[in-house]
Amino acid sequence: MSTVTSASAPAQAARVSEPRDIGAIVKFVAVLIIALVVVSPLFLLFVASLKPDRFQILADMGSFRAFWVTDPSLQNFKDIATFGGALPFGRYLVNSLIILFCTVLGGVFLNSMAAFVLAWGRLPGRAVVLTGLIGLYIVPQESIVLPLLSLVNKAGLGDSFAAQILPWMASPLYIFLIYQFFIQVPRDIYDAATVDGASPFRIYWSVFLPLSLPVLATVAILLGIETWNQYLWPLMVTQTDHARPISVGIASFFGHDSVYWNSAMAASVMMMLPVLIFYLAFQKWFVSSFISSAVKG
Amino acid sequence: MSSQASPMPGSASPGSGRVEYRRKPLIWGGRLQELGMLLPACILIAIFLLVPFLSSFEIALTNQRLIPRPVPVRFVGLGNFQQILTDPAFWQALWNVTRFTILVLPVQCGFALAIALLLNQKLPFRNFFRGLFFLPAITSMVVVCVIWSTLFQYPTGPFNQIVGFLTFGLVGPIDWLGDPTWAMPSIVLLSAWQAYGFQMIVYLAGLQNIPETLYEAAELDGANAWQRFWHVTMPSLRQTHIFVLIITTIQAFKLFTQVNILTQGGPRGTTDTLVHYMFTAGFVDQRLGLASAVAILLFLIVLVVSLVQRFVVRDRR
Numbered sequence: 001m002s003t004v005t006s007a008s009a010p011a012q013a014a015r016v017s018e019p020r021d022i023g024a025i026v027k028f029v030a031v032l033i034i035a036l037v038v039v040s041p042l043f044l045l046f047v048a049s050l051k052p053d054r055f056q057i058l059a060d061m062g063s064f065r066a067f068w069v070t071d072p073s074l075q076n077f078k079d080i081a082t083f084g085g086a087l088p089f090g091r092y093l094v095n096s097l098i099i100l101f102c103t104v105l106g107g108v109f110l111n112s113m114a115a116f117v118l119a120w121g122r123l124p125g126r127a128v129v130l131t132g133l134i135g136l137y138i139v140p141q142e143s144i145v146l147p148l149l150s151l152v153n154k155a156g157l158g159d160s161f162a163a164q165i166l167p168w169m170a171s172p173l174y175i176f177l178i179y180q181f182f183i184q185v186p187r188d189i190y191d192a193a194t195v196d197g198a199s200p201f202r203i204y205w206s207v208f209l210p211l212s213l214p215v216l217a218t219v220a221i222l223l224g225i226e227t228w229n230q231y232l233w234p235l236m237v238t239q240t241d242h243a244r245p246i247s248v249g250i251a252s253f254f255g256h257d258s259v260y261w262n263s264a265m266a267a268s269v270m271m272m273l274p275v276l277i278f279y280l281a282f283q284k285w286f287v288s289s290f291i292s293s294a295v296k297g
Numbered sequence: 298m299s300s301q302a303s304p305m306p307g308s309a310s311p312g313s314g315r316v317e318y319r320r321k322p323l324i325w326g327g328r329l330q331e332l333g334m335l336l337p338a339c340i341l342i343a344i345f346l347l348v349p350f351l352s353s354f355e356i357a358l359t360n361q362r363l364i365p366r367p368v369p370v371r372f373v374g375l376g377n378f379q380q381i382l383t384d385p386a387f388w389q390a391l392w393n394v395t396r397f398t399i400l401v402l403p404v405q406c407g408f409a410l411a412i413a414l415l416l417n418q419k420l421p422f423r424n425f426f427r428g429l430f431f432l433p434a435i436t437s438m439v440v441v442c443v444i445w446s447t448l449f450q451y452p453t454g455p456f457n458q459i460v461g462f463l464t465f466g467l468v469g470p471i472d473w474l475g476d477p478t479w480a481m482p483s484i485v486l487l488s489a490w491q492a493y494g495f496q497m498i499v500y501l502a503g504l505q506n507i508p509e510t511l512y513e514a515a516e517l518d519g520a521n522a523w524q525r526f527w528h529v530t531m532p533s534l535r536q537t538h539i540f541v542l543i544i545t546t547i548q549a550f551k552l553f554t555q556v557n558i559l560t561q562g563g564p565r566g567t568t569d570t571l572v573h574y575m576f577t578a579g580f581v582d583q584r585l586g587l588a589s590a591v592a593i594l595l596f597l598i599v600l601v602v603s604l605v606q607r608f609v610v611r612d613r614r
Contacts, residue, residue, distance in 0.1 A: 024419075024421075027418070027420065028420060028421060031415055031416075031420060031426055032426075034412075034415070035426055035429045035430060038412075038429075038430060038433070038490075039429055039430075039432050039433070041433075041441075041444045041445065041448060041490070042432060042433070042436065042444070044444065044447075044448075045440070045443070045444045048447070057447070058447065058450060058453070059453070061447050061448070061450055061453070061454055061455060062450070062453040062454055062455055062457070062458045063458070066455070110337050110338040110341070111338055113334040113335070113337070113338065114334065114335050114337070114338035114339065116334065117331045117334050117335040118335070121331040121334075121335070122327070122328065122331065123328060123331050123332060123335065129335070129339065133342070136342065136346055136347060136350075138599065138600060138603050139346065139350050139596060140547075140551060140595065140596065140599050142551050142553065142572045142575070142592070142595060143350070143353070143592035143593070143595045143596040143599075144346060144349040144350050144353065144592070145349075146353070146363070146575065146579040146580070146585060146588045146589060146592060147349035147350070147352045147353045147356055147585070147589060147592075148345060148349040149363065149579075149580075150356075150361075150363060150585055151348065151349055151352070153363075153364070166341060166345065167341075167345035167346075168345075169341060170337070170338035170339075170341035170342050170345075171342070172342065172346075175338060199326065199327055199330055200327050200330045200331045200334065201330050201333075201334060204334065225435060228437065229437045229438065229439075231438065231439060231553075231554045231557075232553055232554065232557075232572070232576070235557075236576075236580050247437060247439045250439045250440070250443060251439055251442075251557075251558050253443070254442070254446070254558050254559070255561070259446075261447065264443050265443065267443075268439075268440040268443045268444070271437055271439065271440055272436060272437070272440050275435050275436075275437075276435075279428075279432075279435050283424075283428045284424075286431070286435065287427065287428075287431060287498055290434070290494075290495055290498055291498055291499065291502050
């Protein structure tokens with residue numbers, strides 16, 4: 001707890017001049033240790049995924065052997081990275097990627113287009129639409145999934161990719177996020193484009209879209225994470241492996257008497273890796289995305 | 298048509314009111330194009346959000362099944378609500394999710410604030426640490442469940458080893474997820490670990506908005522680190538606290554994934570939640586009408602919490 005209290009004083013270092021270096025090192029080491037302890041479960045996951053023996057994984061978990069692997073093997077991944085059989089995690093991963101790609105691409109496009117019209121269009125009734133969208137934002141996904149499931153089944157869309165993509169592409173929250181960005185664009189930019197006689201879509205496509213990459217990246221990241229982590233909806237809507245995403249696939253390891261921990265660990269790494277790679281590449285964007293969703297939500 | 302030439306009205310249009318020069322032929326084409334740009338998103342939202350939402354109010358008044366039976370659907374009035382509100386399992390689920398919220402709020406937000414304070418000082422590789430501490434937040438809950446169920450393993454998992462070591466073997470081993478006393482606290486712990494990153498960066502943003510001069514003034518007055526924390530940092534974070542508490546509360550009331558995967562609402566219903574109750578009623582038992590009634594109650598809870606947020610934030614402005 002002592003680290004926490006001293007943490008509240010950014011200016012503290014200025015007062016003590018002599019032991020500052022030692023203090024700084026101690027502080028640094030303390031933060032490092034806390035960080036390593038906090039993220040150690042993720043480290044354990046990656047280590048365990050390289051152990052082919054499922055009983056060994058459990059036996060090691062309770063000791064420091066959990067932190068290293070004597071003879072690393074990719075056998076677990078080879079066993080499950082298939083497109084058929086009992087654990088077709090190759091297929092689940094591809095399904096998840098298809099759903100992710102379509103949802104994010106379509107979502108960014110449709111939401112930004114709608115936001116452009118709401119911010120700069122001349123259609124009558126825009127204010128009503130905007131108010132309606134803000135009102136709908138409050139409705140949680142959890143409270144509509146069952147009526148939606150009944151609807152989707154009636155439309156013959158059960159167990160399909162469309163049922164996992166179409167419902168979550170357009171979203172009041174993201175329209176509103178982009179809308180708030182668009183209305184801050186100086187009026188002169190819009191005027192200049194209209195004087196040139198450009199059509200609304202052209203203004204949107206060649207003037208506003210290039211200007212709004214930060215907010216589009218924010219929406220892509222938030223929508224992407226949301227889509228990747230969907231669980232309740234695909235759990236209900238998918239009945240076969242045909243369109244089942246990896247989250248539901250991993251959950252199916254549970255509920256048996258003996259869990260195949262080696263396969264479950266490898267599957268979890270498969271689900272984690274794409275996000276991790278993306279996160280390492282765009283870390284700054286990730287964090288700022290979550291902040292802007294917080295400030296504006 | 299005359300409105301076309303006038304400046305755009307309403308708060309939605311930024312900038313000063315200036316006469317717009319437009320050529321006539323563009324007007325109709327332009328309007329149609331705008332309609333074509335606005336409609337796709339609106340139609341999707343109408344079909345997949347508005348219609349299910351509105352129909353849930355209708356379905357809740359019937360005995361409709363998820364997969365229709367040959368028997369005609371019967372109007373049952375408020376029967377579903379009556380059945381839910383007299384079901385002890387529903388009240389237990391409501392109590393469980395309330396208990397979860399009460400437990401997870403201080404754990405998750407307190408931890409997030411502590412880490413944010415830690416990262417808000419002069420520190421080498423600060424961005425690296427921030428990135429590291431944010432990792433659990435981008436980890437899917439399903440993956441978190443896989444990892445943590447091995448950590449909670451009975452009887453030789455790490456948590457049991459640590460507890461046994463700290464108490465010289467007097468306590469434990471505990472079946473964390475299988476013991477009615479410990480199942481919910483275990484769910485709280487892993488949920489807080491997965492989600493604290495979001496609150497952490499919100500607190501970090503809040504901390505960076507506190508003017509340095511406040512700390513300098515406090516220091517001149519002889520305030521120590523503890524006093525500066527309680528009398529400068531905490532009051533300055535008031536808005537952030539409110540926001541974080543509301544967001545975390547709404548998240549907490551939707552608790553489902555980890556419970557569905559790890560405990561199925563058990564043991565003895567101690568981790569059953571509102572969404573899990575709804576899922577069981579509507580999906581497992583196929584009772585769509587009953588589940589829709591639960592969905593409406595869930596919506597009302599979220600609505601009330603959101604309205605409280607609006608009220609508190611406006612009060613401050």
